[in-house]
Amino acid sequence: MSGHDSKYFSTTKKGEIPELKEELNSQYKDKRKDAVKKVIAAMTVGKDVSSLFTDVVNCMQTENLELKKLVYLYLINYAKSQPDLAILAVNTFVKDSQDPNPLIRALAVRTMGCIRVDKITEYLCDPLQRCLKDDDPYVRKTAAICVAKLYDINAELVEDRGFLEALKDLISDNNPMVVANAVAALAEIQDSSTRPIFEITSHTLSKLLTALNECTEWGQVFILDSLSRYKAADAREAENIVERVTPRLQHANCAVVLSAVKIILLQMELITSTDVVRNLCKKMAPPLVTLLSAEPEIQYVALRNINLIVQKRPTILAHEIKVFFCKYNDPIYVKMEKLEIMIKLASDRNIDQVLLEFKEYATEVDVDFVRKAVRAIGRCAIKLERAAERCISVLLELIKIKVNYVVQEAIIVIKDIFRRYPNTYESIIATLCESLDTLxxxxxxxxxxxxxxxxxxxxxxxxxxxxxxxxxxxxxxxxxxxxxxxxxxxxxxxxxxxxxxxxxxxxxxxxxxxxxxxxxxxxxxxxxxxxxxxxxxxxxxxxAEKPVISDDSNQLDSSLLDDLLANISTLSSVYHKPPEAFVSRVKTAPRADDEEFADTAETGYSESPSQGVDGASPSSSAGTSSNVPVKQPAAPAAPAPMPDLLGDLMGMDNSIVPVDEPTAPSGPPLPVLLPSTTGQGLQISAQLVRRDGQIFYDISFDNGTQTVLDGFMIQFNKNTFGLAAGGALQVSPLQPGTSARTLLPMVAFQNLSPGAPSSLLQVAVKNNQQPVWYFNDKIPMHAFFGEDGKMERTSFLEAWKSLPDDNEFSKEFPSSVVSSIDATVEHLAASNVFFIAKRKNSNKDVLYMSAKIPRGIPFLIELTAAVGVPGVKCAVKTPNKEMVALFFEAMESLLKFELLNLNKALLTTN
Incomplete structure (x- = not known):
């Protein structure tokens, strides 16, 4: 839509939807086109125009490229919410993917990749297969990216249909842009897979290096980043790679420059010739300096990367320290980074220049920057022994200015200098003591x-x-x-x-x-x-003599530094953290439609592979993308090697969450959730438990069949607390007549269901020999009571008073009993319900207690009971009214423990 199309965004008419419907079905092409523009405009400003889905799809049958693009845009937006209607568009997609116009072929395949509807993906395969071999390079490069999108929706389908091989073939394509997109798609797929998919060989290496010279800047970035994963066989090959990549250092795009620097740094590790290394260092300096003439945001990213580079190869920028001097109009975040690099590059040769700069910075107006500059002087003194005296004289000059925060910072760094050079500079102590009153x-x-x-x-x-x-x-x-x-x-x-x-x-x-x-x-x-x-x-x-402190300007551990250098030009090099510290990789698994299992435990499960359960050989099963109705046997399949994946039995992604392995569970028998009569000889017992602040699913399997059961997988439907498996189900192959019990780590608030809170937990379990078994469990809310739930008495009273009366609820538990106050308090404390105070009310005891669930929701509790007499009244005040019913369920189950204790005592007495 062009600039003069703003008229489509305004309307004062009533009945807009019926009017648009009428216009979309007009016999006049122009009227239909205008109507689609109005629909897109309404969609853009957030109006719901999904009811026009069928009418807009009818407009797809057009030769007008502009109109087709608009309809496709609408489809991408609404296909997810209208999956059944989206199938209506499939025929047009298939037809458009064979259109004589390559732009329309590419548009069709691009849009089909963006429509993330599982039912459509299989229709996409044939057009995609054709487009990957299309005569037009524009169509091929679009199709390459589409494979990566399809892999994200259904990985197994991509592998079965041979798309990965087709992508690898495209690396040998004669068009550099096709090569770049194929590399980008393979790299994306590799990132989300746990097994090697995209491995560069010496043959592919030459193809990629050739394409590098001709493709666009972002194509070059994709290729360079992929090349950085290649380890050269010897020094000669490393030199060859560096020689081919070095021209990229002159590129105008900063991302290309940094990606080239990354490869050169990695390959330099293998190059033995000192002349070649020295020459490369000289070549890398000018492009890195050029990055500092860009806008501040790019400067900052460049500086964070340079910070890593100078820790590994300080000689690259040893003569360029002046470019890191701060300008008066640099933003503070740029100045701080420049200071860090100046400290790292400071040497006996340039320290006088550097100290003049630092002294100048120490008189600026930004307090944080001034403090950092003073501290930088101290760090230079610790780093350079021969310059320490000059640094101290600068610090003393700054103390004489008598600016309070400068004096205080100077004293902090002088203390470190004394620790670095004991019995050397103590003559200045008298000067320091003059500032005592200002501290x-x-x-x-x-x-x-x-x-x-x-x-x-x-x-x-x-x-x-x-x-x-x-x-x-x-x-x-x-x-x-x-x-x-x-x-x-x-x-x-x-x-x-x-x-x-x-x-x-x-x-x-x-x-x-x-x-x-x-x-x-x-x-x-x-x-x-x-x-x-x-x-x-x-x-x-x-x-006792203290150990002498050392220079901390290169703080990073060498292995971490190498890891970060391998990730130059990514977020990792900006955060100075390895990728796994802030990226939760989603393990690939075929995905059923997220909404399918939202309403019922009876339909809509889909089987997907999970991590294998017998150590090194994970297993999978057939029928991966099909929906399996309850208790209908799935076709068993022989175990096949699978990557380390967490399956998607109920149609949602789960990130693998690292959890400390718990010890093997033991304890009282678990409630039976799937009896052996229902499970064709397999009995499953389970319950949620809390151990050391972590929630686990304590689950036991009893094999009453005549066969070995293996390949156990589990999945949880969306639920009120968003519970999902936090790792793979670790169950060894189960021999006939044996049982196994394991603790499965759980994560919360990742798999949330909409609607009123419920304690229902719907579970699906499968193995390689049987169909998927479905059963229901209850979520005991007290498993979520946190260890931080204890409140001080004053905080409790203030919180109670601050909550309105509407937030107070009470319930009688007629069958519960308090056998002894101390025993009840101790038992509840074990479930993180904490005692605060007690008072007498006639012949009854009133206990005040507190508990807290994640996301900071407190429960202020008042329990009233007569010791030994059945019947406990529980009152609670909480800001979250919706959770009260679940809270009462939890408290009643906790108080039943006391009734059991009392019964045991009576039986013993009798």
């Missing part, structure tokens, strides 16, 4: 106190200086209190005169009797015992 930040105070304690024998009035801090000892932060305690002990050990003796008594008394900080109290007791039993041993401990 108000905990870290600066702690640093100054450390200096006084460490050099107490050289400071005449050390006791007076420390005494000035002692006046406010109880109010000081823990950091300052700990330093003050240690410094006073040091002073006493170095000058055991009357003044320090009185001080040490006051400090030890404050730190043991007047504090509730366990760290401070424990340290004080240790000092006290040392001083009172063996002062010489105290000297050995407190005045």
């Amino acid at each position: 108000d930040e905990p870290e600066a105070k702690a640093s100054m106190i450390w200096i006084i304690g460490e050099y107490a024998e050289r400071i005449d009035n050390a006791d007076e200086l420390l005494e000035s801090f002692l006046e406010t000892f109880p109010e000081e932060p823990a950091l300052v209190q700990l330093q003050l305690l240690t410094a006073t002990v040091k002073l006493f050990l170095k000058k055991p005169t009357e003044g320090p003796q009185q001080m040490i008594q006051a400090v030890l008394n404050n730190a043991t009797v007047e504090t509730d900080n366990p760290d401070l109290r424990d340290r004080a007791y240790i000092y006290w015992r040392l001083l009172s039993t063996d002062p010489e041993a105290a000297k050995d401990v407190v005045l």
Whole structure:
């Protein structure tokens, strides 16, 4: 739609939908085209025009490319919500994929890939197969991307129909853009698969390097990123790759430059010739410098990448430190990154220039930047021994300016310099002591106190200086209190005169009797015992020589640095974290339509492969994409090797969540959920449990059949708490007549069902020998009660008062009984229902308790009961009214425990 089409976005007419319907069915082409534009405009501003689906689809039969594009746009938007109607468009898609016009062929296949409806995917296969071999390169490159989209919807279909092989064939295509798209699609598929799919060989390597010179900039990025995964066989091949990639360093697109730098850095590891390495370092410097003339956002990304590069190869930019000097109008995030790189590139040769810059920055207006600049001076002093004296003189000049935060930061870094160069620069302590009164930040105070304690024998009035801090000892932060305690002990050990003796008594008394900080109290007791039993041993401990601190400018571990360098030009290199730290990879599995199992446990399950259960050989089953009605046997299949996948039995994706492996479960028998009569000899018992703050599904399988059962998989339907499997079901092959019990880690709030809260949990389990078994379980809400649910008495009262009366509910539990207050409190505490207070009301006890479920929803509880008498009244106040019914269910089941205890006691007595 062009600029003058804005008229389609405004309407004042009534009955807009009927009017549009009429226009869409007009006999005049122009009127139909205008109507479709109006529909797209309405859709764009958020109006629901899905009721016009059939009418818009009827407009697909047109030669007008503009109109066809608009209809396809509408289809992409609404096909998911109208999957049955979307099938109406299939014939037109198939027809358009054979149109003489390559633009229409490509448009058809692109749109079919964007319509994520499982029922349509099989119709897409034949047109896609044709388009992958189309005469026109534009159609082939579009079809290549479509394969990646189809793989995301149904991986098994892509593999069965040979699309992966077709993609690999396209790498040898004579059109560089087709090659680039094939590489992009294969890389995308590889990222979502756990087994090797796209492996570059020496043959494909030359194809990709050839295509590199001719394709578009983003095509080059895809190819370069894929090449970065290739490990050269020897130094000669590495040199050849670098030679072919080096021209990309001159590219105008920053992404191309960084991707080329990544490959060169990786291949340089294999190159043995020092001349070649030196030459490459020279070639990489200018393009990296050029990146810093771009806009600030690109500068920032470039700087984060350069930060990694200079840690590995500082020589690349050793002579370019001036380009990292901060400009007055640089945004603060750019300035901070430049400072970091300047510290890394600082050397004896350029330190004078660098210190002049840092001194200038320390007089700027941005407080955070000034602090960082002062700290940078200290870091340079620690890094460069020969420059330490010059750094200290700059710090002293800054202290004389008497800007409070500059002084405090300077004292913090001077403390580190003293630790790096002991007994070298202590002559400046007198200057530091002049600023004592201005210190108000905990870290600066702690640093100054450390200096006084460490050099107490050289400071005449050390006791007076420390005494000035002692006046406010109880109010000081823990950091300052700990330093003050240690410094006073040091002073006493170095000058055991009357003044320090009185001080040490006051400090030890404050730190043991007047504090509730366990760290401070424990340290004080240790000092006290040392001083009172063996002062010489105290000297050995407190005045022991400390290890010299080292330069921290290259903070990253070498293996992490290598990992990050392999991910240059990605988010990983900006975050300085490996990809797995912030990306949850979704394991590929064929997917049923998300909505199919929303309403009932009786239909709409689809079988999908899950991680194998017998260690190294995971297994799968046939019938992967078909919907299986209840108890209708699925065709068994022989085990086949499968990637490490979590299946999608109920039509939704689950990210694999790493969970510490629990110990093998034991304990009382589990409730039977699938009796052996229903499960053709297989009996399944299970319940949700909470252990160490994590929810598990404690599940047991009893094999009463005559055959070995293996390949167990499990899936949970959408539910109120969004419970889903947090890993694979670990069950070894089950021999006839044996049983197995396992703890399956669960994750919450990933698989949420809409509608009113319910404790229903619908489960599907299958194995390689039997059909899918479906059964229902109950979600005990107390499994979600968190360990952080305890409230202080005052917080409880405030929360109770702050909630309106409408949020208070009560219920009688006639069959529940409190056998003893202590036993009830202990039992409820084990399920994270915490005791707060108790009072008497005539002959009954009233207990006040609190619990909390995830997302910070508290439950304020009042239990009223007479000990030993059946009948407990439970009142609760909570901001979330919807959860009250489930809460009462949970409390009633917890209180039944007491009734069982009482019955046992009576039976024992009788």
